[in-house]
Amino acid sequence: MRRILFILAFIGIIASVYAAFIYAPTEPQMGHIQRIFYFHMGTVWVATIAFIIVFIASIIYLWKGGRKWDILAYCSAELGVLFLTLTIITGSVWAKPIWGTWWTWDPQLTTTFILWILYIVYLVLRASAGNDTKKAKYAAVFAIIAFIDLPLVYISVRVMRGISPVVFGPGGGGIAPEMMNALLINMAACTLLFIILLLERIDLERMKDAVAKLKLSEN
Amino acid sequence: MNKVWAIIKKDIVTELRTKELFSSMLVFALLVIVIFNFAFGFSVDLLDLAAPAMLWISFIFAGVLGLSRSFALEKEGNAIIGMLLTPTDRSLIYAGKMISNTIFVFIVGLITVLMFILFFNYGLTTLVPLIPVIFLGSVGFVSVGTLFSAMAINTKLREVLLPILLFPIIIPVIVSAVKLSEQVLDGNSLFAASFSLKLLVSFDIIFLTACTVVFEYVIDES
Numbered sequence: 001m002r003r004i005l006f007i008l009a010f011i012g013i014i015a016s017v018y019a020a021f022i023y024a025p026t027e028p029q030m031g032h033i034q035r036i037f038y039f040h041m042g043t044v045w046v047a048t049i050a051f052i053i054v055f056i057a058s059i060i061y062l063w064k065g066g067r068k069w070d071i072l073a074y075c076s077a078e079l080g081v082l083f084l085t086l087t088i089i090t091g092s093v094w095a096k097p098i099w100g101t102w103w104t105w106d107p108q109l110t111t112t113f114i115l116w117i118l119y120i121v122y123l124v125l126r127a128s129a130g131n132d133t134k135k136a137k138y139a140a141v142f143a144i145i146a147f148i149d150l151p152l153v154y155i156s157v158r159v160m161r162g163i164s165p166v167v168f169g170p171g172g173g174g175i176a177p178e179m180m181n182a183l184l185i186n187m188a189a190c191t192l193l194f195i196i197l198l199l200e201r202i203d204l205e206r207m208k209d210a211v212a213k214l215k216l217s218e219n
Numbered sequence: 220m221n222k223v224w225a226i227i228k229k230d231i232v233t234e235l236r237t238k239e240l241f242s243s244m245l246v247f248a249l250l251v252i253v254i255f256n257f258a259f260g261f262s263v264d265l266l267d268l269a270a271p272a273m274l275w276i277s278f279i280f281a282g283v284l285g286l287s288r289s290f291a292l293e294k295e296g297n298a299i300i301g302m303l304l305t306p307t308d309r310s311l312i313y314a315g316k317m318i319s320n321t322i323f324v325f326i327v328g329l330i331t332v333l334m335f336i337l338f339f340n341y342g343l344t345t346l347v348p349l350i351p352v353i354f355l356g357s358v359g360f361v362s363v364g365t366l367f368s369a370m371a372i373n374t375k376l377r378e379v380l381l382p383i384l385l386f387p388i389i390i391p392v393i394v395s396a397v398k399l400s401e402q403v404l405d406g407n408s409l410f411a412a413s414f415s416l417k418l419l420v421s422f423d424i425i426f427l428t429a430c431t432v433v434f435e436y437v438i439d440e441s
Contacts, residue, residue, distance in 0.1 A: 062436050118387050125384065128374040137436045138370045142384060145363065148429055149388050152422055156391035159398060159415055 002199065009196050012189030016042070016182075024182035033097050038182050040090040042190035043083045044112075050080030050194065051119065055147040058140035067209070070136045073143060074126060075201040079194060081119045088116065107157045114153050118146040222307050226315025231322070233292070240288050240323060244281040248331040251277035252338065266339060271400035274335055275393055278353075279360065281331070282324045283385060286364040287371070287378040289320055294372050299438075309435035317365045317430075321357050328353040341404060348409050352399045352419075359392040359423045360385075366430040369437045395419040 020038040027034035057073035060066075091109075092102045103109065125142055129135035234240055255273045259265050266273075293299040302312060332349055335341075364385055371380040395415035402411045409416060 062433070114387055114390060121383055121387060124376075125370075125374070125380065128376040128380055135373065138374070141366070141370065141433045141436055144433060145366070145388060145426070145429060148425060149391070152391040152418070152425070156394040156418055159418060160394045 002196075005192065005196055005199075009189065009192035012185070012192045016186040016189035019182035019185040024179050025176055027179075030098055033094060036090050036094050038186040039190075040087060040094060041183055042186040043090065044087040045187045046190045046194045047080045047084040047087055049191070050076045050083060050198075051115070051147070054080065054119075054122075054143050058143040061140045062137060062144070067133065070133070070140070071202055071205045073140060074136075075198055075205060077119055077122050077126075077143070078201065079197055081116065081123065083190075083194065084112070084116050084119070088112065107154065110157045111150070111154045114157075115150060118149070122146065222305075222311045223315045223318065226302070226312065227319045227322070230316070230319035234323065240285050241327065243288075244285040244323070244327045245330060247284050248277045248281035248327060249334060251280055252331070252335060256338075270335075270339060270341075270404055271397045274332065274400060275356070275397050278328050278331055278356070279386075279389070279393065281327055282357070282360055282364065283382050285323055285327070286320060286361070286368045286385075287381045289316065289365065290368045290372040291378065303438065309438055310431045312438065313365065313431055313434035316369075317361055317427075320361045320365050324361055325354055325357045328357055345403055345406070348403045349400060351409065352396055352403065355416075355419045355423060356392055356396040359419060359426060360389055362423065362426045362430050363388050366434055366437060369434070391418060391422050395422070 016038065020035050024035065024038070026032060053076040054073045057069045057076065061069035061073060095104070096102050122139060122142055126136075126139045129138050252273060255269070255277070256266075259269060290299070293302065329350070332346060332353060336343060336346060364381075367381055367384045367388075371377060371384060374380055395412075395418040398412045398415040399409060399419070403409065
């Protein structure tokens with residue numbers, strides 16, 4: 001099962017590189033730099049899934065308990081931070097030639113940045129709380145509070161910039177079908193990669209638990 | 220309700236006897252204002268623009284100082300264990316701690332604003348519309364702060380962790396409170412920024428509810 005997933009992800013990554021660099025047509029206005037967008041969207045998509053998983057797993061952990069939910073939340077948060085970091089980096093690389101700057105404090109970017117910080121804080125809290133299962137609850141509590149907070153952060157950042165709260169303009173208007181395909185391939189490949197990394201990471205955490213148990217039984 | 224009141228009374232009596240929380244918060248808030256004053260180099264134009272932000276930064280920093288002591292005090296004499304042993308619902312403990320913290324933070328906020336108005340020559344009339352802003356801001360800030368204070372005290376980093384946890388979460392409070400204070404200091408009514416007002420109130424309601432629900436997981440058998 002794991003092997004099949006691995007092969008699929010491998011093919012997917014190659015296909016996504018092909019789709020982004022060769023298959024998709026060059027965007028007339030932005031030129032080749034637009035191709036980074038496929039990876040950008042792929043990573044941000046995965047980060048979103050990861051943080052939703054953290055939220056749901058945290059609720060279940062508080063509700064029912066069970067180490068596996070805690071592990072799931074932790075591993076997913078770690079990967080979410082990783083993918084969101086990639087999103088921010090690819091976004092900056094794209095923004096430099098297009099907007100002429102690496103970063104602007106536009107509402108969406110600011111919210112993303114705060115999202116990134118929130119989950120880094122989550123990891124700091126994890127590290128500081130130690131391996132104590134009682135204290136794993138803290139992380140779950142923080143994850144829930146952070147997730148509830150996000151829409152409010154988004155609204156408030158808009159208020160700060162004096163922009164009336166209109167969320168998304170009409171999108172996807174003039175996108176070529178090949179571009180859409182390339183985007184979908186990239187998102188699928190990133191998702192596969194995420195699933196594999198998540199499974200591996202969960203295994204690693206389980207092994208750590210097993211080692212800790214063995215050490216205890218030896219003493 | 221009696222139980223909540225008992226916790227509030229206990230905190231107020233402790234505070235009246237020691238006065239350590241209150242004085243340190245207040246002095247800290249004033250010091251931040253003084254430091255800002257130096258940093259901006261006495262330029263009046265700049266000061267006018269930065270005034271609301273300055274007010275809230277000093278206020279939030281002082282508040283964090285107070286909140287981090289709130290549960291440290293309980294922890295010191297193992298008073299928290301005594302409190303948990305009483306047949307009290309955990310959410311009532313949260314309510315009691317939250318209300319007493321709000322009272323402290325609110326009073327410190329009031330005095331800070333008063334000093335601020337005197338130092339920077341705003342009319343005394345601006346104080347009245349600022350009171351609800353400070354109150355709503357304190358409630359939002361303390362609702363999450365009390366929860367995180369109980370959490371942070373049991374981690375390795377202890378008090379250091381509290382601001383790291385708290386600041387990213389309370390961004391909506393800071394933004395809306397600064398917007399509202401800006402309007403008030405400009406001499407407008409509060410409702411000139413009615414959207415910020417709504418945002419602040421909804422933050423308070425959402426997080427009071429959420430924190431009451433999750434508090435029991437934080438405090439249990441720690």
